[in-house]
Amino acid sequence: MHARKIDCRSIKHAQSGNGWICRQCRFRIAGVESGWSSARIGEPLRFIAEQQCANPIIVINEIDKAVGGATSSSGTSTSLVNALLPLLDPHSAQEFNCPASQLVCNMSRINWILTANKLSGLSQPFLSRLELIHVSSLTEEQYLLALDALCPDDQLLRDYLRRLIANDWGNPNFSLRALARATQRLQSGPQPMLQ
Known part of the structure; x- marks a missing residue:
């Protein structure tokens, strides 16, 4: 097989x-x-x-x-x-x-x-037709491990995101999706000012 x-x-x-x-x-x-x-x-x-x-x-x-x-x-x-x-x-x-x-x-x-x-x-x-598997929220350590995938080559960004995680990971609105969005925004650099 x-x-x-x-x-x-x-x-x-x-x-x-x-x-x-x-x-x-x-x-x-x-x-x-x-x-x-x-x-x-x-x-x-x-x-x-x-x-x-x-x-x-x-x-x-x-x-x-x-x-x-x-x-x-x-x-x-x-x-x-x-x-x-x-x-x-x-x-x-x-x-x-x-x-x-x-x-x-x-x-x-x-x-x-x-x-x-x-x-x-x-x-x-x-x-009743499902086997339910509850997945707990990520720990601070797991968020830090996610940085390896999100920004493996940018030490400055990793340091900033480590501080962000340390301050916000316990907030109910903080999520891996929010961390990925923050990473993407920071990687794209400053946005031009539209007038």
């Missing part, structure tokens, strides 16, 4: 001014029924078929921002979270009915990795 490299794809959440809307994400995961002109199989099934890989790893980042969705006139919810429910349940996933092809497909071997900043908006039926 050997490992082989397979292609990677990304399914982005759509964002609007009043929050995350995942109507399209739901259809991209589950597929669109064959009666519609835009009928198509979902991305997981398409990926399995194209890559000839029955057990892909599918990562959905910040699933907590995808709980909204929309409700159809018949009362059916079209959120990404609801589309994932049958795919996350091993028994339902074994007999997943593709709405586009009307074929029954075994999707139970997909390895799902979902990330979230908070769990409070996610339903209990959804959470």
